[in-house]
Amino acid sequence: MSSHSHHDPLEKRELVEADIRERTYVPEILKGIALTTKHFLRNLFGERDPNPDVVDRKGLATITTVNYPEEKVDYPPGYRGLHRLVPREDGKPRCVACYMCATICPAQCIYIEAGEYGGDDEHAESRVIEKYPKQFVIDELRCIVCGLCVDACPKDAIRMDTYTHVPSEYNRQGFVYDIPKLLKGPAVSHPSDPWYKRGSSAPPDHVHKEAHTRITAGGAALAKRPPLVEVVKFAKP
C-alpha cells in the first residue's frame, strides 16, 4: 500500500497483508484484554451515576444503563404523549365538537358525538357556544401519534402534552379513551374564548393563563429551557 493511496476515498483499498502482530494473535489479544479489563475494573470499582441524562454523568463507571422503571429519562420538550382534552376553568372540556380533529386524523380513531346547548342552558357562559361533545372517544391503539389532531383543533381543546405513554391494559377496550379518561390536566383559557364574550369594549377581567404544563416529571426538563411560546399577560384595568 502506498502511503498516498488512502487519501482518495474513491480508490479501492487493496487488502493489506496482516501484520506480524495480527498473524501471531497474541499481541492483539493482549491489547484487547487490556481494553476489556480496563472497562471491567472501572465498572467494578466505580459506582454508576444514576443521572438520567447519560451524557451528564460523572465518575469512574462507564455503564450507560438507565434502570428503567426506577429511573426515567425526561422526555424532550414537544414530546407527543397521551392525549388529553383540555378543561376550561369550570372543568368542562374546551372542545366545541367541530369535528376538525376527527376529520384530519389519518388513523380515523377519533369518534365524536356532538350535543347542542339549548337557549335556556343553565350555564350562562356556555350559551355563547352552540355545541359540545356528548361523546368524545379516542382509540389509543389505532392512534399513530402523529399529532395532527392537536394542530387541527381551532379551540386548543386537545393536546398531547401529558408526557406519559399510553399505559398498558389487559384488554383492548381499556385503550378506548372517553371523556372522563381524557379530560384532565390544568385548565387553559384564552382571552378570545367565546365564553368570556364581553358586553363592552373593556379589557377582559381575566388573566391569560398559558399552560405549557407538564403533568409529570418532564416538566423539570422544560423548566430548565427557555419557554417555547412567549407568555403574554393582560393587565387588569
Add this chain to the structure above:
Amino acid sequence: MRLGVVFVSLGLIFGGFFALMGGAYALGGVVEDFGRTHGVSGLASLTNILILMLMIVMVFATLLTLAERKWSAFMQDRVGPNRARFPGLPNASLAGIPHIVTDVFKMLTKEAFRPKNASKVLFALGPMLAFAPVFALFAVVPAGPTLKIFDHPVMMVSTNLDFGLLYLFAIASLAVYGTSLAGWASNNKFALLGGVRASSQMISYEVALGLSLVGMMIAFSTVKLAGPDGMSEMQMQYLWSTRVGSFDLGLPAWGIFIQPLGFLLFFAAAFAETKRAPFDSPEGESEIVGYFLEYSGMQFGMFMIAEFVEVVVLGGVIVAIFFGGWSLPFGNEWLMNLAVMKQYPILLGAIYGTVFWGKTLLLVYLQMVIRWTMPRFRYDQIQKLGWQILLPVGLANLFVSGALILWDPSLRALALFGFFVIGVFAFLTLTPPKQVRQEQEAADDHHGGHGHAAPAPHDDHAALPASTH
C-alpha cells in the same frame, strides 16, 4: 461505599478459600489419624475429594454461572443481572446473587424432554459423560503442600498418581464421548452436526495439547504433578536467588518463565477443548445450533455446569503446571521456617491453599476476559490454527527446549530463551502495527496539505485468519 463492598467481597472470597483449605487440612489430619490407628493409610484422599472437588470446585463453578454474566456485563458497560430478589429484601439486588437460586430452581423444575426416537440410554448418558471426565480432571491437581498434621503426612490432592499428566490427557480425551454421544443420541441432524464439529475440534487440539506439555516434562523429567517430586512443587526451586536476611528472593522456575510458548500453546489448545468462545463453533449459545440442542432442564444444566467446572479445573491445571502451583514466587523458605508455621502447619496449609485458589481465580478471570474479548474463529480457522500453527510451533518449541535443557540442565538457558520470547511478544504488543504506523506517517506528511484526509479504517483486517494474504 462501593469500594468497601468490593473489598469486603474480595475478603469474603479469600477468607472462604482460607477457611475451606484450613478445614481440609484439619479434616484430612483427623481422618488420616483415625485410619492409621485402624491400619489404613491415605484416607485423607477421601476428604480431599469431598472438600476440594465437591465443595470448592463445585461452588466455584456455580458462582461462575453468575460471575460470567456479571463480569461480561462490566466489560461491556452493562449492569448485568440484577432483577431477582430474595423475599424480604425487595430493594437489594445483592450483585445478582439471587439469580443463582432462581437459575437452579428453573433447571430443576423444567421438564427433561426426550425426543421421540432418541436413544433412551445414550441420551441420558450424554450429559453424564460430558460432566464426569471434566470433574475427574481435578483429582491430580495439588492445591497445597504435603504437611505433617497430627504426626501423619496429609497431601492436599485427591490422588497422587505417578502418571499425573498422562491421566490428565487420558481423562480430557474422554470428554469427547459425552459431546458426540449427546449429538448422536438426540436423533436430530443439527445436533449430530454439532457433535461432529465438537469431536473433530477436540481431537485435533489434543495433539497440540499433548505436545505443548512435553517441554515441561523434559525440563523437570517427570510426568508427576503432585508431591515433592512432582512438577508443581519442583517449580519452587530458584533459577537465580539471593537472600535478604532470612528472606529468600529470586526467580522461581515457573513454567511461564521457562516455557512461555508451551504455556501459550497449552492455553490455546485447552481453550479449544473447553469449547468456549472463541472456539465455540460446536455450539454458540444463541447463534450456532449445537450438540445439546435437544436437552432441557437439568440435563442441559449438566452441560452448562460442566463448562464452568471445566473453566475452574483448567485454571487449576494451568496454575499447577505453569504458575508454580500453590507456592509463592519468593519467600517460600522463609515462610515455611517461621516458628508459628512449624507450630501450626494447618495455618501454613491454609495460606498456601489460598495462594493456589487466588492464582486459579486470576486464570479463571483470564479465560472469561478472553471469551468476552475475542470474536469467534471460523471453523476452517480453528482447524488451521490447530494443525498449521499450534502443531509446528509446538514441535519447534519442543526441539529448542530439548536442546537448551541438554546444554544447560540447570534450566537457566531455557529461562533466558523464555525471557527472549516474552520480550518479543512484549515488543510486538507495545509497538503499533505496520498499517497504523504507515497511516500516521502519511497523516504527518500531508498535514496541512490538500484538505482533510478521510481517516482510513485500519481494523478491517484485524480478525482475518493468520494465513490469509
